[in-house]
Amino acid sequence: MWQLAYKNLKFRITRSLLTILGILAAIQLYVMMSNIMGYFDHETQRQISGMAGRIVVEDKSENNSYPPLNTVIEEKSVGQILQIPGVDLSRSSTLLFQTLVPAPGPGMPPSVLAVGVEPGKENVYLGNYEVRGDTSLAGINNAILGLKAAEYYGVQIGDSISLRDYKLTVTGIVEDADWLIDGSILIPLKTSQEIFTRPSLISAVLVTAAKADEAKSISEQISAIHPKLRVSSSEELAQNAEKLLKSTRTFFTMINSTAIVIAIVVVTIVMVMAIFERRKEIGTLKAIGATKRKIIGIIMAESLTISLIGGITALPVSFILNGLMFGEWVLNPGKWIETLVVSALVGILASLWPAWAAQRVNPLESLRYE
Amino acid sequence: MISVNKVWKTYGSGETAVHALRGIDLNVMKGDFVALLGPSGCGKSSLLHLLGAMDVPSKGDITFNDQSLGNLNQRQLAEHRLMRIGFIFQTFNLIPSLTAMENVALPMKFAGVGTKEANHKAHQLLEQVQLSNRSTHLPSELSGGQRQRVAIARALGNNPDLILADEPTGNLDSENGEMIMELLLNLNREGRTIVMVTHNPEWTDKISRVVRMRDGKLIESQQRELQIK
Numbered sequence: 001m002w003q004l005a006y007k008n009l010k011f012r013i014t015r016s017l018l019t020i021l022g023i024l025a026a027i028q029l030y031v032m033m034s035n036i037m038g039y040f041d042h043e044t045q046r047q048i049s050g051m052a053g054r055i056v057v058e059d060k061s062e063n064n065s066y067p068p069l070n071t072v073i074e075e076k077s078v079g080q081i082l083q084i085p086g087v088d089l090s091r092s093s094t095l096l097f098q099t100l101v102p103a104p105g106p107g108m109p110p111s112v113l114a115v116g117v118e119p120g121k122e123n124v125y126l127g128n129y130e131v132r133g134d135t136s137l138a139g140i141n142n143a144i145l146g147l148k149a150a151e152y153y154g155v156q157i158g159d160s161i162s163l164r165d166y167k168l169t170v171t172g173i174v175e176d177a178d179w180l181i182d183g184s185i186l187i188p189l190k191t192s193q194e195i196f197t198r199p200s201l202i203s204a205v206l207v208t209a210a211k212a213d214e215a216k217s218i219s220e221q222i223s224a225i226h227p228k229l230r231v232s233s234s235e236e237l238a239q240n241a242e243k244l245l246k247s248t249r250t251f252f253t254m255i256n257s258t259a260i261v262i263a264i265v266v267v268t269i270v271m272v273m274a275i276f277e278r279r280k281e282i283g284t285l286k287a288i289g290a291t292k293r294k295i296i297g298i299i300m301a302e303s304l305t306i307s308l309i310g311g312i313t314a315l316p317v318s319f320i321l322n323g324l325m326f327g328e329w330v331l332n333p334g335k336w337i338e339t340l341v342v343s344a345l346v347g348i349l350a351s352l353w354p355a356w357a358a359q360r361v362n363p364l365e366s367l368r369y370e
Numbered sequence: 371m372i373s374v375n376k377v378w379k380t381y382g383s384g385e386t387a388v389h390a391l392r393g394i395d396l397n398v399m400k401g402d403f404v405a406l407l408g409p410s411g412c413g414k415s416s417l418l419h420l421l422g423a424m425d426v427p428s429k430g431d432i433t434f435n436d437q438s439l440g441n442l443n444q445r446q447l448a449e450h451r452l453m454r455i456g457f458i459f460q461t462f463n464l465i466p467s468l469t470a471m472e473n474v475a476l477p478m479k480f481a482g483v484g485t486k487e488a489n490h491k492a493h494q495l496l497e498q499v500q501l502s503n504r505s506t507h508l509p510s511e512l513s514g515g516q517r518q519r520v521a522i523a524r525a526l527g528n529n530p531d532l533i534l535a536d537e538p539t540g541n542l543d544s545e546n547g548e549m550i551m552e553l554l555l556n557l558n559r560e561g562r563t564i565v566m567v568t569h570n571p572e573w574t575d576k577i578s579r580v581v582r583m584r585d586g587k588l589i590e591s592q593q594r595e596l597q598i599k
Contacts, residue, residue, distance in 0.1 A: 004468070004476075011467030284463040287424055288477050288524070289452020291445050363424045363451075 001294070005301035012274070016306060019270045023310025023346065024317065026263035030256050031318040031339055032325075037252040039326060040108070044245050046178040047109075048238045050127045053212055055219055056237060057081060057205040060230045066237050067097045067109070067180065072201040073229065081205050084221050091208035093121035096189055098196045100163070101152065107248045109180040112149050114163060116192025116202075124206050126174060129181060133157040133172035137188045144172040144186040152183075161185070166195045260346060263307070267350030271303050275358045286363035296355040303351030304344060311343025371563060372398045372421060372532060377430035379416050379586075390416040392586040393430070398532070403558040404565045405574045408583035414567045415536060417583070421565060422455050422534045423447045435531070452481055456525030458535040462517040464509040470496060470520045471505040477527040488527075495523035499553060515546030522553055533557065535566040539573070551576065 009016040051066065057078060059071035075094060082092055096116035103110050117125050119137045122144060131144060143161065145153070150173050153161045159170050163185070174181055193199055207222070209215040215233060222231045232240075275282065282295060290298075315336050323329040379391040390413045398404055398421075406414045419425040420432055423439050432439045434454065442450060451457075464473045474492035479485065496502045499519035509517055518538060525533055535554065539547035551573050558564050558578075566577070574580045582590040 003472070003479075004465070007467040007472070280463065281465055284459070284465070285476075286448065287422070287451065287457050287459075287463075289448055289455075289480055289528075291448040293445075294480060364419060 001297045001301045002305070004298050005305050008274075008302060009306060015270065015274075019266060019306055020310045020313060022266040023263050023307055023343070024313050026259045026266065027311050027314040027339060027343055027346075028317055028321070029259040030263075030342060031314060031335070032321060033252050033255045033259065034335070034338075035318070035322050035326070037249060040248055040252075041245065043179040044241050047180050048234075048241050050129075050178055050181075051234045051237055053208060053215065054234045054237075055207040055209070055215060055222070056232045056234075057207060057222055057226070057229050058203065058232075060228055066204075066232075066241075067095075067113070067115075068203045069097050069099055069110070069113070072096075072198060072203055075200045075202050078202070078205050078226065078229070080225055081207060081222055084218055084225075086210055086214040086218050088208045088210040090121070091124055092206060093118045093124040094189060094202040094205050095125060096192045096196070096198060096201065097203040098192065098198075100185070101183075106251070107244045110183060112152050112183045112185065114185045114187060114192055114196070116189040117186055119188050122186060124208070125184075125186065126177070126181060129177040130175045131172040132175055133170075135172055137171075137186065139169070139171075140188055140191050141168050142171040142188070143168040144174060145170055146174045146177055146182040146184045148179075148182040149185050163187075163195050166191070260342065263310070263346045264350045267303055267307055267346060268353055270306075271299065271351060271354035272357065274302075275299070275354050275361075279361050282358050282361040283363050286361065292359040295359045295361075299355040299358045300348065300351040303354065304347035307343045307347030307350065308340065311340050311346075314343075315339060371400045371402075371435060373433045374417070374420070375431045375433070377417075377420060377427040377432060379413070379420065379425070380428040389586050391420075391427075394586075394588055396581065396588065396591075398563060398565060400531075400563055401558070401561055402563050402565075402579055403555070403577050404579045404581055405577040406565065406567045406581050406583060407569075407571065407574060410569075412583040413586040414583055416586075418534055418536055418565065418567050421532070422457060423450050452477060453528050454531045456527075456530035456533040458518070458521050458525050458533065458538045460537040460540040462509070462514075462521045462541070464517055464520055464524070466509055469506050469508055470501060470512065470516075470523075473509070473520055474523045474527060477524060481528050491527065492523070495526055496520070498526075499523045513546070514542050515549055518542060518546070518550050519553065522550070522557075526557075531563060533562055533564045535564060537567055537569065539568070539570065547573075 056066055058068040059073050061071055078094065082089060098114040099110040100114055101110060101112035115125055117137065122135060122137055134142070137144065145155065150156070150170070155161055155170050157170055157173055161168050161170060168187060193201065207218065209218050219231045219233055222229070285295060319331065374394050374396040377391055377394045378389065381388045381390060394417060406417060408414050420427055426440065439447070465476065468476065471489060471492045474495050475488040478488035478491060493502060493505060496505050499522055501516060501519050501523070504512060504516060512520065538554065539550050542550060554564055554566065555576055568574070580592045581588055
């Protein structure tokens with residue numbers, strides 16, 4: 001059975017190679033989408049955990065997301081917030097966000113964004129991520145860059161960058177942070193207000209309660225003082241991020257399903273064509289004694305072989321592409337097994353119709369002379 | 371060994387019905403070499419299909435070693451074809467992707483014979499048809515006569531009770547046709563039962579039994595004593 005399948009694929013080598021190429025492309029798309037989804041999932045979870053215990057105050061028209069990029073509020077109007085008893089001032093700050101390079105996809109943070117933060121309170125935004133170089137924004141022209149933002153501008157510590165003709169010196173670079181911080185350029189709040197011509201305006205207030213159990217009461221007090229502002233706890237932000245994640249997962253699942261369906265259709269078309277051309281051959285097999293089950297087995301073996309070769313070829317290609325896209329040259333045996341299982345599934349599903357058609361071939365076909 | 375009792379084969383129904391066979395009676399004994407002779411459309415091939423269990427009669431019954439083929443299901447019929455019948459086709463019908471030896475070994479593998487044993491026996495059969503030096507060649511690399519010899523070797527794979535040959539020399543020149551006929555006659559001399567459809571009356575001189583057909587009926591059956599060379 002397997003010998004016949006293998007020999008037949010070898011005999012029709014050009015068609016086999018083209019089919020394998022089609023499967024490779026579809027499986028490759030599946031692997032890439034899975035990887036991107038995995039990255040998305042991981043980074044969102046990381047960002048959510050980085051926000052734990054925080055309260056975000058932003059304009060109500062903002063779509064309950066973090067960071068708020070589309071609205072601003074008066075700096076003086078929120079002054080009272082930081083005066084509320086129980087607020088940990090050292091871990092609370094006003095922030096101004098400005099997109100510099102838009103997000104690469106829906107539900108993702110901007111590729112590069114400027115973040116104005118009160119000097120001395122950098123950790124309110126950065127959390128516990130490690131900073132190489134100077135961790136504070138003591139000078140008005142200082143900037144701390146996330147790894148990807150530094151890569152984007154091609155700068156190292158001590159280099160200068162220009163934001164709207166305003167020259168800043170890179171004093172620190174954040175090591176291995178979540179995707180939001182990776183793309184951030186942290187600058188003093190006043191500097192950011194000046195660069196982006198937003199005098200006395202901020203995007204949000206990030207508040208941390210001195211005691212975790214007081215967070216709810218602080219939220220309620222802020223809401224009472226500023227009914228026009230949205231007050232979101234980290235749990236609410238997490239829920240929102242999860243919702244976003246869910247819709248993103250659906251999007252990627254749709255692309256993945258489409259890739260699989262394409263692979264199945266490609267193999268099915270090739271197999272159906274092959275059966276149409278080989279009716280006489282299949283008839284001969286039946287005439288010399290092959291049972292229907294044997295014929296089904298031969299067709300399934302052929303389909304499975306071609307799909308598995310496509311899947312196996314996709315593994316090193318996905319390894320290289322993954323490395324080039326995410327800079328991670330890691331072998332993931334789980335992913336590889338999943339890819340092979342998906343390829344096998346493609347082979348089996350794609351063979352159902354052709355196998356059914358093949359077993360119906362009448363052995364008398366082989367006796368009808370050409 | 372095989373008995374055909376009042377067999378009819380009708381294609382279509384009503385006014386458009388075509389009777390390919392009209393009440394055929396035929397007995398083939400073990401060791402017979404039967405030539406089915408007749409003009410095109412006389413029902414030779416239809417009868418051969420029925421003898422080979424590839425088709426079922428519209429009326430009547432065919433028994434093979436006292437077992438009625440009408441009682442067998444599709445799987446049993448396939449097994450019957452595999453183990454008891456050896457087919458030789460006019461157009462050879464070798465699997466183009468398999469070598470000569472793989473083609474010969476194929477029915478044995480279908481019958482569950484291990485690869486090593488099947489290949490060994492295939493090699494022996496190719497030797498018998500004087501093609502052992504072509505065992506690794508694809509059908510496309512063989513001449514018509516060589517392909518038909520491979521097909522004969524394939525038909526012998528599972529040591530069948532009956533060999534059915536449908537115009538085995540029809541696609542060959544006279545020299546190769548002669549060679550194939552000699553091969554079939556030798557197989558018959560070894561005791562194999564053969565039923566062969568042919569157009570060519572020349573071959574029938576060497577065959578022990580000639581059955582003539584016309585319009586779906588047997589019109590003549592000659593049994594001759596031939597001197598064994």
